Amino acid sequence: MGQRLTEGKADPSEVSIIVNLSGRGDKDVETAAAWFDMLDEDGNVKGTTLSTRAPKGPAERSAAEEQRSTEEQN
Amino acid sequence: MDAPTSKPEQNAADAFLQGGASLRNASGPYFGSYGGRWMPESLIAALDEVQDTFEKAKADPEFIAQLNDLNKNYSGRPSLLTEAKRFSQHAGGARIFLKREDLNHTGSHKINNVLGQALLAKRMGKTRVIAETGAGQHGVASATAAALLGLECVVYMGAEDCRRQALNVARMQLLGATVVPVTNGSQTLKDAINDALRDWVTNVENTHYLLGTAAGAHPFPAMVRFFHEVIGEEARAQILEQTGKLPDAVCACIGGGSNAIGLFHAFLDDSSVKIYGFEAGGDGVETGRHAAAITLGRPGVLHGARSYLMQDEDGQTVESHSISAGLDYPSVGPEHSYLADIGRVSCTPTSPISAASATNPSRTPKRWTRSGSCAALKASCPPSSLPTPWPAPSRWASALPKARQTPRRSRSS
Numbered sequence: 001m002g003q004r005l006t007e008g009k010a011d012p013s014e015v016s017i018i019v020n021l022s023g024r025g026d027k028d029v030e031t032a033a034a035w036f037d038m039l040d041e042d043g044n045v046k047g048t049t050l051s052t053r054a055p056k057g058p059a060e061r062s063a064a065e066e067q068r069s070t071e072e073q074n
Numbered sequence: 075m076d077a078p079t080s081k082p083e084q085n086a087a088d089a090f091l092q093g094g095a096s097l098r099n100a101s102g103p104y105f106g107s108y109g110g111r112w113m114p115e116s117l118i119a120a121l122d123e124v125q126d127t128f129e130k131a132k133a134d135p136e137f138i139a140q141l142n143d144l145n146k147n148y149s150g151r152p153s154l155l156t157e158a159k160r161f162s163q164h165a166g167g168a169r170i171f172l173k174r175e176d177l178n179h180t181g182s183h184k185i186n187n188v189l190g191q192a193l194l195a196k197r198m199g200k201t202r203v204i205a206e207t208g209a210g211q212h213g214v215a216s217a218t219a220a221a222l223l224g225l226e227c228v229v230y231m232g233a234e235d236c237r238r239q240a241l242n243v244a245r246m247q248l249l250g251a252t253v254v255p256v257t258n259g260s261q262t263l264k265d266a267i268n269d270a271l272r273d274w275v276t277n278v279e280n281t282h283y284l285l286g287t288a289a290g291a292h293p294f295p296a297m298v299r300f301f302h303e304v305i306g307e308e309a310r311a312q313i314l315e316q317t318g319k320l321p322d323a324v325c326a327c328i329g330g331g332s333n334a335i336g337l338f339h340a341f342l343d344d345s346s347v348k349i350y351g352f353e354a355g356g357d358g359v360e361t362g363r364h365a366a367a368i369t370l371g372r373p374g375v376l377h378g379a380r381s382y383l384m385q386d387e388d389g390q391t392v393e394s395h396s397i398s399a400g401l402d403y404p405s406v407g408p409e410h411s412y413l414a415d416i417g418r419v420s421c422t423p424t425s426p427i428s429a430a431s432a433t434n435p436s437r438t439p440k441r442w443t444r445s446g447s448c449a450a451l452k453a454s455c456p457p458s459s460l461p462t463p464w465p466a467p468s469r470w471a472s473a474l475p476k477a478r479q480t481p482r483r484s485r486s487s
Contacts, residue, residue, distance in 0.1 A: 001350060002165025005322055012167030016317055018155070018309050020326035021172045022333035023182030023400075027209045027239055031397050 087418035088345060097342040097418060103292030106415060108408035111291040113378045117271075120278045125293040127198050132300060137193065144189045145304060148222070149179045151186075153305075155312035171321070173309045173337060183305060183333045184215035188284055190301035192219040195282035202226040202277065205284040206270045208235055208263035208329070209400035210242025212286030217251035219284075227251040230270040234261035260393045263329075263403050267377050287330025288407035291378025295407050302336025310340040325350035328421065329365065329401035331410045342418060351410065354396035355423035365394035366423035367406040368414045374405075381408040 006012035033039050040046050090097065103109050111121060131137040145151040154174040161170045175183035188205075195203050203225050207213030213229040220227035229246055233255040236243050246253050259265040267290075274283040288298040306324075313321050324341050326334035328351040341347045356364030364370070367382045374383035376391055384392045384404040394404040413419040 001323065001325065002162075002168035002170065004166075005348070006166035006168050013162070013169055015166075015168040015323075016171060016313065016319075016321045017165070017168050018171045018173055018313060018321045018324040018337070020183075020305065020309075020324070020333050020337040021174055021176050022327065023184075023209075023211055024176040026181065027211070027242060027400075028398065 086416040087413075090416065091343060091345045097413070098339060100296065100409060100412075102296040102408075105295070105409040105412035108373070108379070108381050108411040109292060109295060110375075110380050110408075111378060112375045112380065113291045114275060116275050117278065117291075120274070120283075121291055121293070123198060124194070124282070124297070127194050128293055128297050128300075131194055131197060137197075140193060141190055141301075144193075145186070149185050149189065150177060151304065152308045152312070153177050155309055155316065157316070168322075169317070171309075171313060171316070173305060175305060175333065180211070180215045180218050182211040182215065183302060183336060184212045184286060185218070186304055186336065187286065187298050187301040187332060188212070188215040188219040189222075191282065191284045191297070192216075192223050192225060195225060195284070196223055198282060200225070200280055200282040202228070202281045203284045204228045204230065204270050204273050204277075204281055205286060206230045206263065206266040207242075207246075207286065208232070208266070208402055209398070210235070210239040210246070211400060213246050213251070213253070214242055214249070216284050216286070217246040217249035220251065221249050228273065229253050230256050230266040230273070232261040232263060232266050233257045235263065235266070262394075263400075264376075264391070264394070271377070287332045287403075288335045288409065289330045289377060289379055289381065289403075289405060295379065295409055298332050298407075299335045299339060299409065302332055303339050305333065305336035306338060306340030309337060320344055320347055322346075323348040323350060325352065327352050327354075327398075327401060328368070328406060328410060329354065329396075329398075329403050330405075331407035335407060335409055338413070338419065342413075349413075349419045351414070351419050351421045353406075353421055353423045354394075354398060354401035355425040356395040356397075358425070359423050362392070363395035364423055365396045365401050365403060366421075367394070367404060368411060368421040369423050371405070373411070376405040379405075379408045381405050381411045382414075 002015070002017060005017065006015050009015060033045065038045055044050060087097070103111055111118070113121060154177060156172045156174055158170045158172055162168060178185050192203060203216060203220050205213055205216035205227070207229055210231065213231060216229060217227050227250065229251050231243065231253055236253070236255045243253050254269070256265045256269045258268065270283060274281060285294045285298065288295045309324070310320070324337055324347060326337050328334045334351050338349050341349060351368070353367065353369055354365035358364065359366055359370055367384050371382035371384045373380060374385050374389060376383050382405065384394055386392050391404050394402050396402045410419065414421050
């Protein structure tokens, strides 16, 4: 749009455009990270254990801890 | 970002403004042939009450002072107008100014409207508010306003959106709201609004429906716009202060259209300012998986208002699609339909991916490349291309007895 509005202008900086930035965009971080190929198959940022997904709740955490404990015992 | 397209009736708005008329402060219920109140009879009294309370409140200096105080000392207004100097190289050298609604409390423009409506709910003596939410921004804002003013809050959210936006669900619950996952239909915003309307019908005596966008039945489009007008008023004053002149163009994304109408309103009568709305192009308008209601829809009724609507040959609402949960809505606010029809606002579908890739050319975007007028697009993209068998309001209205001239039945909600 900027390129179209500045076409034929001797001084394009005379053209000004206001864009409404309606929100912070944190809701779109996972979508953008996936598009830019930044995530591994578990949803973690590649090469890290940083996840863009929601943190696990107490029930999920205890289930995961139980599974890990069972694996260690075995 | 693709080149803006224009409606063929581009000169209608210019002629209107040159005649000294104003496009601002349209009060509804109709915006041209769009809008209205296509709702079940059981909600008419509630809508009348909302309208009456709103009209009295906006003329009440005490209410306006209370709202202004919350905007300043709770939301953090005025929000900044920031020049994105390094972005100019991607925009032909034009100066780009960002109206920073992201800096408001709760992180989006939604707080402007919910504070106003929550104050109205208190004035009406309601103890409970309900809301729908897509991305969760309106739900979070509603839960926040309800917590601030001591109101019970229930938020309807599509189950698919709950999954996509789990953190916002947790945030609403932490604020004391009840989040109800909606499992009907596509489990997104449209279905959340359907369930919220069902709740309102059932609990209308103690409940206010805190609708989050400039759509729905009268008075919501005009009322939501009123609470968001502060965006454009601030932006207009700030750009004059920073550059000494009005902008050449203003633009915003349009889902239901609340942030867009809030910005556009202050500039509607400035004929030198071009206004652009960008709809969600989804996977591409040719695929049918998009949310470009104005560009490719045809007039129909959804959630109490007549507006551009994505529908099939039989008039059934079709599922919209956008990776942005907040834009995933198959219709649009009626005032946007009117402004697009008269050529005051140019609407273009664009893919969020193409917008994102503008700053990262190394990625090959899956982008929409078609350009041309909306009319040409409509003619080339079924199923939304069928002519609308809808009589002009002047014809059907004159054919009805006076008592029945206000349509009240919704076909779709």
